[in-house]
Amino acid sequence: MQTFTTPYGRVDVDPASLTLGELVVTDEGAELEVVGLEPVRFEPAPEEDEDWGE
Numbered sequence: 001m002q003t004f005t006t007p008y009g010r011v012d013v014d015p016a017s018l019t020l021g022e023l024v025v026t027d028e029g030a031e032l033e034v035v036g037l038e039p040v041r042f043e044p045a046p047e048e049d050e051d052w053g054e
Contacts, residue, residue, distance in 0.1 A: 008032060021034065
């Protein structure tokens with residue numbers, strides 16, 4: 001396990017098991033998407049539009 005500090009909080013993950021597009025949650029509850037592996041980079045996860053059953 002490795003701890004990454006982001007502007008949105010800390011994330012404890014195993015860098016070897018991360019995949020691009022994976023979603024992780026910080027200790028402050030922010031949802032981040034893995035956008036880079038070498039080096040590991042996170043960005044805020046995109047908001048999903050509501051699905052009204054269409």
